[in-house]
Amino acid sequence: xxSTSARVxxxxxxxxxxxxxxxxQTGAVNLGQGFPxxxxxxxxxxxxxxxxxxxxxxxxPGAGIPALREAISTHQKTWYGLDxxxxxxxxxxxxxxxxxxxxxxxxxxxxxxxxxxxxxxxxYVAVLGFAGGVRRPVTLRPPDFxxxxxxxxxxxxxxxxxxxxxxxxxxxxxxxxxxxLTAIRDLAVERDLTVITDEVYEHLTFDDVPHIPLATLDGMxxxxxxxxxxxxxxxxxxxxxxxxxxxxxxxxSAVGAKQFLSYTSGAPFQPAIAYALxxxxxxxxxxxAILQSRRDQLCAGLSEIGFTTYVPQGTYFAQTDIRPLGYDxxxxxxxxxxxxxxxxxxxxxxxYDDVATGRPLVRWAFCKQESVIAEALDRLSxxxx
Numbered sequence: 001x002x003s004t005s006a007r008v009x010x011x012x013x014x015x016x017x018x019x020x021x022x023x024x025q026t027g028a029v030n031l032g033q034g035f036p037x038x039x040x041x042x043x044x045x046x047x048x049x050x051x052x053x054x055x056x057x058x059x060x061p062g063a064g065i066p067a068l069r070e071a072i073s074t075h076q077k078t079w080y081g082l083d084x085x086x087x088x089x090x091x092x093x094x095x096x097x098x099x100x101x102x103x104x105x106x107x108x109x110x111x112x113x114x115x116x117x118x119x120x121x122x123x124y125v126a127v128l129g130f131a132g133g134v135r136r137p138v139t140l141r142p143p144d145f146x147x148x149x150x151x152x153x154x155x156x157x158x159x160x161x162x163x164x165x166x167x168x169x170x171x172x173x174x175x176x177x178x179x180x181l182t183a184i185r186d187l188a189v190e191r192d193l194t195v196i197t198d199e200v201y202e203h204l205t206f207d208d209v210p211h212i213p214l215a216t217l218d219g220m221x222x223x224x225x226x227x228x229x230x231x232x233x234x235x236x237x238x239x240x241x242x243x244x245x246x247x248x249x250x251x252x253s254a255v256g257a258k259q260f261l262s263y264t265s266g267a268p269f270q271p272a273i274a275y276a277l278x279x280x281x282x283x284x285x286x287x288x289a290i291l292q293s294r295r296d297q298l299c300a301g302l303s304e305i306g307f308t309t310y311v312p313q314g315t316y317f318a319q320t321d322i323r324p325l326g327y328d329x330x331x332x333x334x335x336x337x338x339x340x341x342x343x344x345x346x347x348x349x350x351x352y353d354d355v356a357t358g359r360p361l362v363r364w365a366f367c368k369q370e371s372v373i374a375e376a377l378d379r380l381s382x383x384x385x
Contacts, residue, residue: 064092119351173312
């Protein structure tokens with residue numbers, strides 16, 4: 001009896017599931033997986049409850065309910081000046097992860113090369129494998145994790161069809177600058193490439209660093225499929241409401257794959273997110289300020305313990321180099337950490353093809369309550385040298 005397919009056999013269990021299970025087994029503080037430990041706005045929850053009670057419990061349209069597509073269109077116009085047709089240029093997905101999968105399955109053929117910034121979100125590798133695509137990584141290296149423009153250009157070859165760009169970038173926290181985005185634009189236009197952008201942390205940038213959607217640059221509106229979600233922006237990661245927007249032909253291709261994945265989901269959550277997107281624009285600024293304070297709390301504490309700490313410009317995550325504390329392998333360090341210090345973190349090297357660069361790096365999540373971060377830092381103090 002055949003028990004698994006070749007495309008799944010080498011994937012194993014995600015590092016997030018493995019480390020979260022370890023946190024449960026050991027009672028460790030979980031600074032690994034990037035989920036908040038508090039819910040999002042209560043009035044948005046009430047919108048979902050009202051939708052359930054009002055009968056929004058059956059299949060919504062495959063592309064998403066009209067109210068949510070309208071809200072996404074308005075959001076793109078309000079924040080970025082992008083005119084997006086809610087009827088033909090937007091589709092709602094089961095989280096951004098499904099949107100990424102649908103985009104790659106719908107746009108990439110076997111043998112196509114796809115440029116990806118590494119370290120990368122782990123689903124990129126899996127779905128590219130499912131699609132038969134060939135990844136061409138461009139490495140973001142410490143201490144600044146900036147995009148090397150020469151490496152970017154060298155990664156594009158005759159079989160390259162697509163670039164998958166993640167900014168604000170998980171797991172480094174880098175927010176691409178206008179100069180970096182312009183270089184991506186110039187290369188995409190010159191080589192006639194399609195670009196998929198993963199922008200789920202679009203509202204979570206710090207220190208007045210702006211998020212600039214690639215689709216806003218001249219020449220990119222017509223070749224960019226933009227992906228985002230409500231999970232990170234509103235702390236409803238379990239609702240799994242994401243979306244993609246862009247030229248009708250790109251959205252249509254992605255929906256061609258998506259219709260055979262979930263088809264549709266989140267019936268009562270979609271009207272709630274439509275409400276959230278249009279209800280209180282100041283919410284995003286307040287939430288980013290809260291997360292910035294948690295970032296500062298975590299990074300200061302990790303530095304005091306002795307880690308080399310890289311302060312992120314955005315996202316939920318901070319990177320550290322563990323070598324100043326006498327360690328040199330992030331996987332070994334993270335597997336031992338729940339027992340040695342009662343804390344869980346994520347080894348960054350699992351997100352790199354360039355394993356040597358990633359080996360000493362560890363990712364920590366700060367989307368937690370102050371008391372949880374303080375407890376984790378207190379436990380980690382046993383590592384101080």
